[in-house]
Amino acid sequence: MTSDDRVVDLPDTIDPQNIPNHVAIIMDGNGRWATERGLPRREGHRQGVETVRETVRNCNALRIKVLTLFAFSTENWQRPDWEVSYLMSLPEKYFESELPELIQKNVQVRMIGDRKKLPRRVLKVIDEGAAATKSNSGMILNFALNYGSRAEILLAVNHLVSEAAAGKAMRRVTEKKLSSYLYTAALPDPDLLIRTSGEQRISNFLLWQLAYSELYFTEVYWPDFDKTELLRAVTVYQRRKRRFGGV
C-alpha cells in the first residue's frame, strides 16, 4: 500500500504526534442497538461487523500500531445457542469481504484467547487470515476470541510453575518474565481502552496489560461507534496527562 491511503484529514483537536500506539476496544451494545430498533439481535451483530470494518480502516489511517478488539469472551458461551452460532459465523464473514483489503493495507491479523473451545472451522478461517498476513509490517489487528484475562494469567503462572518444577533456574519471577507468557507477549500494553454502550467495567479483559492505560467509556452503542466517535476518544486520550504514577 502507498502512504497516501493513510493521509487523513485530522480535526485540529488531534495531535498526529501523540496517537496511541495500542488501542483496545470492548465492543459492547450490539444487542441493545438492535432491540431498541425492534430488530433481531443478530442484526446488531451484523452491524457490529460493519463497525469493525470501518474502525480498522480508521485506525489504520490514524497510524495506530495495534488494534485489539474484544469479539467474544469466555462468558459469551452462556448466550443462547443460536446467538453463539451466529457469532461464530462472523470471523468467516469478516475475512470473506475484508482479507484482500487487509493484505493491500499491510495489516497483520492475530488472535488472542483460548483456542480449545472454538469450533474447528472458526480456527481454520482465523489461521488462514493470520497466515495470509503473517509477514505484513503495518497495523496489527488483534482479535480477542474466547478470551478471559484471569485464565490468561493463570496459564502464564502455570507455565512458570512447570518450568520451576522441571528444575529450570528461576530465583524469582519478574514482570517481564510473566508478560512473556501472556497471549499478548509480542505486543505493547494498550495506551487506550475504549468501552462502548455505557458499562464502566473491565470485565476480565487484559487485566495485566491495562495497568497504566487510559480508560474511555462512551454511551454510544458499538454499531454507532463511527469515525467521529473514534476521534473523540483519541482527543480525550490526548488531553489527559499521563503520569504513570509519578508526580
Ligand code: V07
Ligand atoms: C464479532 C462483531 C463486532 C461486535 C462484537 C460482537 C460481534 C469480527 C470478528 C472477527 C473475529 C476474529 C477474526 C476476524 C473477525 C468477530 C465474533 C463476533 C465472534 F479473526 N466481529 N466479530 N467475531 N462481532
